[in-house]
Amino acid sequence: MAGEDKPEYWRWPESRWTNPDLDWKAGDIITAGVDVGSVSSQAAIMVDGQLFAYSNMRTGSNSPDSAVNAMDWALKDTGMTLDDINYVVGTGYGRVNVPFSNRAITEIACHARGGNFMYGPTVRTILDMGGQDCKAIRCDGRGKVEEFLMNDKCAAGTGRGMEVFADLLSVPIQDVGEMSLDIDEEPNPVSSTCVVFAKTEATGLLREGWPKEKVLAAYCSAMAHRVVTLLERLGVEEDFAITGGIAKNRGVVKRLEDELGITTLEPRYDTQIAGAVGAALFAEALVKKQRKQAGG
Amino acid sequence: MRANYGYTDGSGEWYITIDTNKCDGCRACEEVCPEGCFAIEVDDYDDEVAMVTEDQRKKIKYSCGPCKPVGKEHVEPCHEACPHGAIEHSW
Numbered sequence: 001m002a003g004e005d006k007p008e009y010w011r012w013p014e015s016r017w018t019n020p021d022l023d024w025k026a027g028d029i030i031t032a033g034v035d036v037g038s039v040s041s042q043a044a045i046m047v048d049g050q051l052f053a054y055s056n057m058r059t060g061s062n063s064p065d066s067a068v069n070a071m072d073w074a075l076k077d078t079g080m081t082l083d084d085i086n087y088v089v090g091t092g093y094g095r096v097n098v099p100f101s102n103r104a105i106t107e108i109a110c111h112a113r114g115g116n117f118m119y120g121p122t123v124r125t126i127l128d129m130g131g132q133d134c135k136a137i138r139c140d141g142r143g144k145v146e147e148f149l150m151n152d153k154c155a156a157g158t159g160r161g162m163e164v165f166a167d168l169l170s171v172p173i174q175d176v177g178e179m180s181l182d183i184d185e186e187p188n189p190v191s192s193t194c195v196v197f198a199k200t201e202a203t204g205l206l207r208e209g210w211p212k213e214k215v216l217a218a219y220c221s222a223m224a225h226r227v228v229t230l231l232e233r234l235g236v237e238e239d240f241a242i243t244g245g246i247a248k249n250r251g252v253v254k255r256l257e258d259e260l261g262i263t264t265l266e267p268r269y270d271t272q273i274a275g276a277v278g279a280a281l282f283a284e285a286l287v288k289k290q291r292k293q294a295g296g
Numbered sequence: 297m298r299a300n301y302g303y304t305d306g307s308g309e310w311y312i313t314i315d316t317n318k319c320d321g322c323r324a325c326e327e328v329c330p331e332g333c334f335a336i337e338v339d340d341y342d343d344e345v346a347m348v349t350e351d352q353r354k355k356i357k358y359s360c361g362p363c364k365p366v367g368k369e370h371v372e373p374c375h376e377a378c379p380h381g382a383i384e385h386s387w
Contacts, residue, residue: 109340150303151309152354154326229309233300233386282340 010163012173012245015270016055016073024052025082029287031087032074033102034067034109036094039131039159040245041066043074044276049284051186053078054273059131062285063094071100080221086286087287089279092210093132105282107275108135108148111243114278116143124237128274129228130244131159134227136234143278149234156193156226156288162252164195165219168202171210180216180251187214189222220251228259241265241273297339301348302386311386312360318382328345328377333361346382358366360385 015090024030027047037059044054055073059066067090068110075081082100090098091110098104107128115126136149168175186296189257201214201243210218223246242263246252247264248271257263269277302311312333321344325334333356335349352359363372364387374383 105340145297147298147300147310149300149302150353151304151311152357233309233311 007170007172008055009170009172010165011058012163014055014057014095016053016076016159017270018053018078019051022047022050022052024078027052029104029284030080030085031089031233031280031283031287032071032085033089033091033114033275033276033281033283034071034098034281035092035107035110035275036063036070036090036098037092037107037131038090038110038133039163040272041070041092042273042276043067043070044273045074045078045080046277046284049281051269051277053080054270054276055056056270056272059094063097064099066094067098067100070225085184087283087290089283091275091279101238103286105279108137108150109145110275110278111135112137112139112145112148112278113143113272113281114276115139115241115243116141117277117281118243118267118269118271119239119241119275122239123241123265125231125240126274127231127240127242129158129227129242129244129252133158134230134244136227136230138234138237145280147234147255149230151230156195158223161193161195161198162219162225162246164199165202165216168199169206169215171212171216174215174248177220177249177253178249179213180220181254182213183217186221187218189225190218191222193222193226216251220249221255224252224255224259227256231260236242236260236262238262239265241267243271245272247271297341299347300386301353301356305357305361309380309386310361310364312348312356313384313386314346314348315382316343316347317343317383318380319378320380322344322379324377324379325374325383328373331362333359334374368376 041059088101090101095104108126128135138147300311
């Protein structure tokens with residue numbers, strides 16, 4: 001009986017979208033990108049370089065299944081099938097496990113290209129805050145990577161860490177960001193972003209009588225500070241944008257902006273689909289290249 | 297492209313940097329690294345260049361870290377081997 005009705009606070013809303021104004025049957029090149037991340041998976045379908053449909057869902061324990069599920073969901077009710085798609089690029093942590101992909105490309109290159117599409121060609125610095133790691137990327141006006149930074153860190157200070165905190169404090173994950181800003185005075189950040197250590201520290205703070213808002217503030221602050229060091233090493237050139245799930249968390253984004261003294265571009269799409277969109281764009285370029293070679 | 301692969305240990309955050317624009321894929325680093333950190337592979341833009349292999353990235357603390365100089369003497373075999381100075385470390 002115990003725990004049976006406990007809501008899953010960590011569970012973020014899965015989503016899908018289809019472009020109502022686009023007739024895919026009139027399209028020439030149809031491509032797809034599938035981003036199998038450690039926490040979430042996305043599929044994006046593009047028709048002649050325009051976004052036609054996407055899905056964003058949780059990654060299961062099996063990468064190939066997650067890729068298939070994400071793709072099926074994106075295709076749902078569109079009348080399109082996998083056979084209609086000319087080229088599929090797999091990306092993300094599970095990119096080599098996408099059964100129907102024609103090629104695998106790293107998420108670094110895909111986030112740069114996807115970020116360029118989603119935020120426009122003025123974006124120079126992209127921070128991908130994913131489920132289990134963060135990457136800082138600098139790219140040119142065409143979305144090509146000029147420099148990137150990644151490290152060996154684990155789930156510390158990333159999407160998965162935030163899920164753990166949402167659950168610990170019984171706060172729905174979508175509310176974490178706003179709630180962490182509802183404080184009188186900014187507390188010191190928790191001393192470690194390691195999920196295990198931070199959780200222990202947070203339990204102690206709650207026992208001391210800290211309200212949930214303040215504990216969340218301390219964690220969001222630690223998470224922001226951790227990526228600041230990554231970004232400072234790269235050097236932030238504006239415009240600056242954040243991709244990945246944490247981009248939806250105002251508590252982290254605002255603290256990051258304050259610490260760096262910059263503003264982030266306002267997202268126009270679901271920030272989690274950047275990798276899949278980039279992969280679909282790579283796929284489109286590869287089809288064009290193939291055709292050119294075949295024709296020439 | 298400048299590729300920075302990092303790790304964190306008790307003494308700080310460290311990065312190994314490969315400048316793929318300077319790399320001509322000669323394999324000198326691949327041969328000289330005692331831990332096999334490098335491989336020449338086709339990157340996302342179809343260039344054949346040096347990179348830290350996927351399975352090494354999560355453990356360079358243990359493979360790349362031991363070459364971090366103690367004192368003033370630098371002995372990184374990859375730096376010496378690369379004819380184009382494409383490999384650097386942040387230490």
